[in-house]
Amino acid sequence: MRITAKVDYAIRAGAELAAAPRETPVKGEDLARAQQIPLRFLENILRELRHAGIVRAQRGADGGYQLARAAKEISLADIIRAVEGPLAAVQGVRPEAVRADGAAQDLPEVWIALRASLRAVLEAVTLADLAGGRLPPVVRRLLATPGVREPH
Secondary structure, eight states: OOOOOOHHHHHHHHHHHHHHHTSSSSSSHHHHHHHHHHHHHHHHHHHHHHTTTTEEEEESSTTTTEESSSSGBHHHHHHHHHHHHHOOOOOTTGGOOOOOGGGTTTHHHHHHHHHHHHHHHHHHHHHHHHOOOOOOHHHHHHTTTTTTTTTO
8 A cells, every 4th residue: 555645644734633732723834844744735635634524724813723523533544535535446446346357356355355454454543542652452463463564
């Protein structure tokens, strides 16, 4: 799976918002500076997150961005879907819509299993987990797997 800059930045901005006091809006400039994200790119990402109901914007001198709901209710999967669409797509379609013949006939099943694996991690981790440094057991178990940190 390739994690785009857009996804990375969206999750990092979400973590910053999760770490901020809930009642205090955070300026886009402050989010950009904290995570070293180009401001214009971040503003586009925040717009998409707002349209998805993940963040809300408040205008004015005391304005900025806040999470639209509790950080423990926003998974990393929610953010990815908001800025990129489905977690796993094969040639732009959902895995269950893919067809393969002959020796590759079971390949769609592999893509579906891959999506399930992604969901197991990305739906389990919330912004609260990330901001609080408390990764869920499913992630900790995977991180304990021998060789998991080896680049392949």
